[in-house]
Amino acid sequence: MNTVTKLSGFALGLAVVFGTAYGVGQVTGPVAPVVATGHDGDSHGDNGSAAPEHDDASGHDDGAAGHGNASGPDAGAAGHLPGGLLVADRGYTLLPVRAPEGEFAFRIIGPDGDPVTRYDVAHDKKMHLIVARRDLSGFRHVHPELAADGTWRVASPLGGPGVWRAFADFTPTGAEPLTLGVDVTVPGELTERPLPAPASSTTVDGYTVTLDGTPQPGGTATLALTVSRDGVPVTDLEPYLGAYGHLVALRQGDLAYLHVHPEGVPGDGRTAPGPQVTFAAEFPSAGAYRLYLDFQHGGVVRTAEFTVHVGDPGSVPVPPGTAPDDGHGVPGHEHN
The missing domain is CATH 2.60.40.10 (Immunoglobulins)
Known part of the structure; x- marks a missing residue:
């Protein structure tokens, strides 16, 4: 049965709550109606209150966020976590910033505290931005454009109310590939969707x-x-x-x-x-x-x-027709 969740507190700011903050350049213009939250686990944070507005914030803690500290079933031979669980890793931080309504913008902050401006091409692009709602519906895969100040911009891929996870998949020039993730909340009334059954x-x-x-x-x-x-x-x-x-x-x-x-x-x-x-x-x-x-x-x-x-x-996926997929995402959408 679907559950209806109220995501109230319509916010006009983007906020990233990490810990220690340091300033980087400000992106001007009206704020998109989303709130970014620094969840690194699976907490939704939709408690009905809006986060305070910040232009930029980050929470570097290389000791806590580094791959070498991973343990448990997800820790591989090198102690690496799966990608996307951390907002900051190996000195790099994913930082949403203010942007005009209808646009999504972010920066990657490097170990020196400055926005990264040099990236290697991987899979034909310098940046892959993937978003999905926390119930795994609404998947989007887009490719932002990089400005000279290190800001990535793209038409907002967030399709409607809900808590979304945004993944930045990239390779800084001279560094290893990284996938960083941050939660972004779009306020409004949300009907959560159950995960479709396995099907072949x-x-x-x-x-x-x-x-x-x-x-x-x-x-x-x-x-x-x-x-x-x-x-x-x-x-x-x-x-x-x-x-x-x-x-x-x-x-x-x-x-x-x-x-x-x-x-x-x-x-x-x-x-x-x-x-x-x-x-x-x-x-x-x-x-x-x-x-x-x-x-x-x-x-x-x-x-x-x-x-x-x-x-x-x-x-094992069941035969076709036994447990049909319900079109959990949005079929046929085009990618940027």
């Missing part, structure tokens, strides 16, 4: 995408996704972000952002442009995960979504 196939804009693979907790699984249209395999997928598909996986609860890597690249002489796209995905623990496959065909990027239960007898 889903449809989006007339395309059927089938998932094959059985992930196990604590290991890397091979996931094969096959695309067809009107029963005919699609053999002319178009390159998107350096591959024939881009896959994001989020863990229910804390929204851990998982490492997923495509196998092969377009033009390498051995990777076919469909119908199958294969990925290696790391699942650090048992639990429910939501998978989002972006693929391009006919010049349009579409997103197919799946639920996977890892480490559970019911984790």
